[in-house]
Amino acid sequence: xxxxxxxxxxxxxxxxxxxxxxxxxxxxxxxxxxxxxxxxxxxxxxxxxxxxxxxxxxxxxxxxxxxxxxxxxxxxxxxxxxxxxxxxxxxxxxxxxxxxxxxxxxxxxxxxxxxxxxxxxxxxxxxxxxxxxxxxxxxxxxxxxxxxxxxxxxxxxxxxxxxxxxxxxxxxxxxxxxxxxxxxxxxxxxxxxxxxxxxxxxxxxxxxxxxxxxxxxxxxxxxxxxxxxxxxxxxxxxxxxxx
Amino acid sequence: xxxxxxxxxxxxxxxxxxxxxxxxxxxxxxxxxxxxxxxxxxxxxxxxxxxxxxxxxxxxxxxxxxxxxxxxxxxxxxxxxxxxxxxxxxxxxxxxxxxxxxxxxxxxxxxxxxxxxxxxxxxxxxxxxxxxxxxxxxxxxxxxxxxxxxxxxxxxxxxxxxxxxxxxxxxxxxx
Numbered sequence: 001x002x003x004x005x006x007x008x009x010x011x012x013x014x015x016x017x018x019x020x021x022x023x024x025x026x027x028x029x030x031x032x033x034x035x036x037x038x039x040x041x042x043x044x045x046x047x048x049x050x051x052x053x054x055x056x057x058x059x060x061x062x063x064x065x066x067x068x069x070x071x072x073x074x075x076x077x078x079x080x081x082x083x084x085x086x087x088x089x090x091x092x093x094x095x096x097x098x099x100x101x102x103x104x105x106x107x108x109x110x111x112x113x114x115x116x117x118x119x120x121x122x123x124x125x126x127x128x129x130x131x132x133x134x135x136x137x138x139x140x141x142x143x144x145x146x147x148x149x150x151x152x153x154x155x156x157x158x159x160x161x162x163x164x165x166x167x168x169x170x171x172x173x174x175x176x177x178x179x180x181x182x183x184x185x186x187x188x189x190x191x192x193x194x195x196x197x198x199x200x201x202x203x204x205x206x207x208x209x210x211x212x213x214x215x216x217x218x219x220x221x222x223x224x225x226x227x228x229x230x231x232x233x234x235x236x237x238x239x240x241x242x243x
Numbered sequence: 244x245x246x247x248x249x250x251x252x253x254x255x256x257x258x259x260x261x262x263x264x265x266x267x268x269x270x271x272x273x274x275x276x277x278x279x280x281x282x283x284x285x286x287x288x289x290x291x292x293x294x295x296x297x298x299x300x301x302x303x304x305x306x307x308x309x310x311x312x313x314x315x316x317x318x319x320x321x322x323x324x325x326x327x328x329x330x331x332x333x334x335x336x337x338x339x340x341x342x343x344x345x346x347x348x349x350x351x352x353x354x355x356x357x358x359x360x361x362x363x364x365x366x367x368x369x370x371x372x373x374x375x376x377x378x379x380x381x382x383x384x385x386x387x388x389x390x391x392x393x394x395x396x397x398x399x400x401x402x403x404x405x406x407x408x409x410x411x412x413x414x415x416x417x418x
Contacts, residue, residue, distance in 0.1 A: 001361070001363055002362045002363070002364060003363055003364055003389070004363075004365060004388070004389040004392065006364075007365070007366060010309045028365065029361075029363075030339070030367050030370035030371070031363075031364045031365070031366025031367035031368075031369075031370060031371065032366070034366045034367075034369060034370050035366055052310060052337075052338075053361075054310040054311065054312060054313075054338060055311060055312065055313045055316060055317060055338055055340045055341065056316075056340070057338065057339075057340020057341060057343065058338050058339050058340035058341075059314070059340070059345055061339040061340050061343055061374055062339075062341060065370065065373070073310070076312060077312070080312040080313055080314060083312075083313040083314060084313050087313065119382070129313075156317075191344070228404055
């Protein structure tokens with residue numbers, strides 16, 4: 001969330017990314033998108049989770065402002081995402097696994113003093129922090145809040161492929177190297193199987209990895225127009241421990 | 244020029260706010276605003292509120308500032324068409340696509356970029372200006388220098404809240 005005083009630094013970062021040959025910039029703030037456009041789009045702009053893309057009309061506005069890809073908000077169902085993909089004229093990225101980004105702030109929730117003086121910074125964000133209340137749990141990473149459960153569309157990949165989606169995201173934000181490696185491998189194999197268009201079944205080792213790396217359980221309810229905490233499926237529906 | 248804006252969740256509240264000095268009152272359209280459901284108003288009530296606002300020479304703003312889905316866009320356009328026909332000209336929105344669609348459809352509407360747009364710098368304000376907004380809600384910790392710059396460079400008026408919401412950018416899910 002760049003404030004006014006941060007904008008010159010943001011502009012320098014865009015230049016640095018371009019000079020380094022970055023493949024894309026992930027952008028969550030409309031002002032940053034505008035800065036990239038003013039610079040002539042030196043690096044492709046991808047709109048991220050906090051850009052709050054809900055409609056094809058919003059995606060078009062961002063497209064016209066220079067975005068080449070959007071990530072619809074996790075609340076947007078697969079049915080609505082398909083409409084957005086069809087009508088927006090930009091690439092659409094679908095979150096298939098990982099904790100759902102819910103909010104971001106410019107002040108850290110883990111600190112009690114400013115970052116410059118709080119002794120807990122930066123070690124606090126190397127720890128794992130859960131926010132729990134009654135039946136739900138969220139994960140805080142200091143300046144971001146994520147779902148407690150991991151989104152998981154592993155057993156629904158054939159449908160995503162059939163619906164025409166081609167860009168899939170595994171959210172590794174603040175996850176371990178093992179998480180990224182193992183979950184990434186699962187989805188690489190599973191997607192290859194889904195694209196092969198033959199019979200598709202969730203391998204036991206895929207399911208084991210998904211469950212092992214989701215201590216708070218799995219979810220995908222938003223994709224199917226229901227509660228975000230719900231899991232819709234027949235293979236991994238039991239991976240939901242009680243909070 | 245400073246304008247005093249108050250919220251209204253019922254016809255009684257709207258009248259009270261205007262009668263006690265509010266230059267403008269904003270109301271939430273049932274099912275479409277960030278207000279709690281009990282404080283939203285249906286179209287007949289909004290039209291009555293609009294008539295009262297006009298009778299006292301003041302402004303009614305109608306909030307459609309939730310984030311709908313693509314399939315709900317026709318419903319949004321139909322609803323805002325009806326309110327426009329009843330005299331409403333000021334709308335508060337969050338989705339930049341809906342802003343542009345409404346502005347293209349009714350060029351004389353005055354669109355306000357809601358607090359959910361999380362406008363925190365001049366570039367944000369310019370983005371929403373290009374989407375059709377001429378008024379922005381200042382994020383609660385926005386400094387006066389940024390507000391002045393937005394006014395000077397974007398030509399946008401800004402609204403400061405006396406009861407600031409949290410300074411976060413979040414999805415509707417998090418709300």
